[in-house]
Amino acid sequence: MKNRGADMTIRDIIIKYSEDLTQMSDTPRLDVELLLQKSLGDVDRIYIHMNLNKELTKEQEEIFLKLINDRLNGRPVAYIVENREFMGLDFYVKEGVLIPRPDTEPLVEELIELCKDKNNINILDIGTGSGAITISLAKYLENASLTSFDISDIPLEVGKKNAISNNVEHKINFVKSDLFSAIEDEDVEFDVIVSNPPYIRREDMKTLHTQVKDYEPYNALEGGVDGLDFYRDITKGSHEFLKQNGILAYEVGHDQAEDVCEIMKNNGYTKIYTKKDIQGIDRVVIGFKL
Template sequence: MTFTVGTILQETALFFEKRGLDSARLEAELLLSYILGTERLRLYLDHDRPLTSAEINEYKEVIRQRLSGKPLAYITGKKSFLKWDFFITPDVLIPRPETEILVEKTLEMVKDQATGAILELGTGSGAIALSLAHYLPAFQFDAVDISPAALRVASENALRQNLYERVSFYGGDLYAALPNEKKRLYTGIVSNPPYISSQVIPGLSREVREEPLGALDGGPDGTEMIKRIIERAFEYLAPGGFLALEHGHDQYFVVEETAKKAGFTTVLSYQDYAGFPRVAICQSAK
C-alpha cells in the first residue's frame, strides 16, 4: 500500500485517538512535518504526495517514541511559546500556555516605563526572559539557572533569536549566581519555579515525569523554591520594584503570606485558563 501525506495523517490521527492522546490530529501533523522538514501548512498543500519507505519508517519511529511517553517537544526539539519557536531538549521544562500569562502580567507592570532591568530566576529554555526581551527592546535582562545544560539551551535560543547581547546568563542557585553589583538593580524579578510537592511527583503522568525533576520538584509542600525567591527579592529589586511568580493552583495564600512577611505591600492574583490562581504579582510601596 502506498501512503500519501493525507492518508498517513488520517490513519495516525485515528490511531492516536484510540490510544487516548489529546489533540491527536495536531500531534500527527507536527510529527510528520518534523520528519519531512516542512511547515504544517505544507502538509495540506502536499496532501496527495506519496511518502518514501524511509519517511514512513522514520514516522513510525517517532510515533513509537510518542506513545512510549516521550513528550512531543522532546521529539521535535521545539515548542511554540507566544509568537516564537524555542529550541527544546530533555534538559529543560517544556513551556506551558499558563506561563504566557506570567509574561503578559509582567509586561503590564512595565508598560509605562521607558527602560529598566529584569531578572529571571530558573530560566530553563529561556522562553520567559527572551519573550520579554522581544517585547521590551529598551530593557536589559539577566537570567539564572542552576543547570549548566539548561543554560546551554537558553543561550542557544538567545543566539537563534538575535537576543544574545541583551540577555546575560548566570549559572548558580538563584540569587547566589549573581554578582554583588546586581543588588537593588532590577525593575522586576520573574520566575516560574518548581512548585509541585515531592510526594505528588511519582503520580504525575509518564509524559510529565520525562521532564527534569529539578524543574518540577518544589519540596515537601511545593513552595520551598517560591519562599526562597520571595524572601530575598528585596535585596535585588530597585525601589518600587515587583516580583512576578507562577505557582500551584492551591499555593496563592502561601505566596501572599510569605510576600507580606517579606515586606511586600500588595499581592495580586491572576487565574490560569482553567480558572485557578496561577500568577502572583508582589509589589512594594515606592
C-alpha cells in the same frame, strides 16, 4: 509497530496515528502533524494540509514510524521535534529543559503590560529553562535588559541558543547560579524579579503523566513537600536585590495562589494580586516591594 509500506498518504497517517495517540496525548492530531512536518524535512503545517493525498516515500515513512514510536512510548513531542512555540516565538528544546507551556504566557503578558511604558528596565529571571520567559520579555520590551539564572548547564546552553535565534542575545546575560548565589556579594538591584519555579508537591510527582515525570527534568518540577520551597526562598532573598517599588512576579500551581500571596505578604510585599490563565485558574501572583 508494523510498517504498512510506502503507500500511506498523509491523510492515512493522520487518521490512523491520531487515534493511536488518543490515550497518550490531549492533542493527538497536532502531534501527528508535527511529526509529519519533521519527517518530511521540516515543512510547515500548511504543506501538510495542502498535500493530504501525497504518499510518503519509504525513507520518509521509516523516519515517521521511528518518531511516532517515540511518541507512543511517552516521549514528549517537543523533545522529538526539538521545538515549541511560546508567545509567538520559536524555541529550541531538548531533554534537560522544561518544555514551555501556555500556562506561563499570562505571567509574561502581565509583566509586559506592567513594564511597557518604563525605560531601562532591569529584569532578573530565576530558572532559565528553555529561556522562554527571559527571551519573550527581551523580545517584547524594547527598553529592557535581562539576567537569567539557572543552576544547571543545559538550560543555560539552550537559553543562549534561543536568544541568538530570536535576535535578543545582546539584551541578556545568562549566569549559572543557585537562586541568588551568583550575586550574593554584589551591589546590584533589579526592577523586576520573575520566576516560574519548581512547584509540584513531592508526593504528587509520582502521579504525573509518563511524558512529564519520565522525561522532563525532576529539579525543574519538584518544589518540596508542599511545593512551596522555592517561593519561600526566592521571596525571602529577593528583598536585597529589588529596587524600591520593584516587582516580584511568579507563576504558581493551580491551587497555590493563596499560599504564595501569604508568603509574599509575610515578607513585606504589598499591592499583591493574582491573574487567571485561559482556564480561569489563578496562575500569576504579583507583588511590590515596599
